[in-house]
Amino acid sequence: MTTHTPYGDDPSQYAELTLPDGAPRGVAVLVHGGFWKPEHDIEHAQPLVPSLVEAGWATWAIEYRRGTGAADTLADVRAAIAACPVEHPVRVAIGHSAGGHLAAWAATQQVGLTHVVSQAGVLDLRAAHDAGLGGGAVARFLGHPPGEADAGVDPIRQVPLAVPLWCVHGRADDVVPLAQSQAYVAAATAAGGAAELIEVAGDHFDVIDPASEAWARVLGLIEQLGRPAG
Template identity: 55%
Template structure:
């Protein structure tokens, strides 16, 4: 059954300047290579999972018992101009709500990323959770914005994971690489990620072509998004539910960036989703 959640929310005000854009050596999956206490922001622990400067994670722990792990995956059309600091405000907010936040960085197009390096890094960063003491991995939620939404849903469907994703939340995500490429989103960002025009041969990288997943997916998106069309979320949820998967469309307002503003009603809607999960 298709489930659609509509939230009539007021328009947001100014977007912080840090989010003004839409947002090589292969690592050893599931192996954290080093930990530097105090290297992250706000007392977060910085963990590396490979030798490249982009193969790092910032771990934000709650002050109370953890409700589960949320893997924060930033956007920016997979481009090296944008980094994990886009996800830092969400990681802080999640820790304040009792979640362990795992804010990941990965190689992007322009600094050694692309296919398969970007995907290898996201997989390895998630699998590195297994090397952190004191984490309960029974609930692992991927939460990604824009290109990070694509990676969040992709990660939920990857085969033979070291750490299994149990739920995925796409925040204005690019869920259809073929449609994205045809529309020229991000100046041809999908083709730059793949190294060629997106097509049927890219099923292993494209959430729309991986339907159905056995992991619940929430597609949080605003109809007034002028960066990634709302139709991406609608088409994904329609196809997923028609195929028997559990997928929910959470309709918000606030454009492309309201979903990553911790002070927004769009973020409050996502907290409701997380409350239902854990």
């Protein structure tokens, strides 16, 4: 059963909680992508819920304001994760594309995350802007081209994280290039962080296809973390 849970007054400020049978092995926070654009929403995360729940995870799929500026989006992601009603020592944020950016950023915000899985994440905002990813999505999100003042919202400039991060990225991704994850992991490990690149077959959307080998790899990664609370 899935419960719709508002965490604010805006129609986009809500999350969906789905619980497994019995005690959860952990909480999986799902953060959808879509280059922070209003036309892309939680529907991109929802297909991943059944397999996570079947594996024993409580899922907290979050929606957030998009297209109204970085401050709104970031405040919502922070508030949504903090509002998760399930208490558990293991909380894994799983974010796709721009959701990977938001998940990595959220790990710096003391909202109880213990691990991050970035699925084809936008983890270097300056490089993403220079490459024109999403048709200028980074500048639209920030309200300006990324610069020195944006270090606090750019994952590659926030390394090392205090929690482990896995970058799962398709070799054939032509939406967010593999170089984004390669550069992030190189920077994070050089700074002493716990980060690992996991290259998989497929493109940008195979990593969020619940029938794909890429998603099976994600389930395998987090399986080693989960344990019943108690």
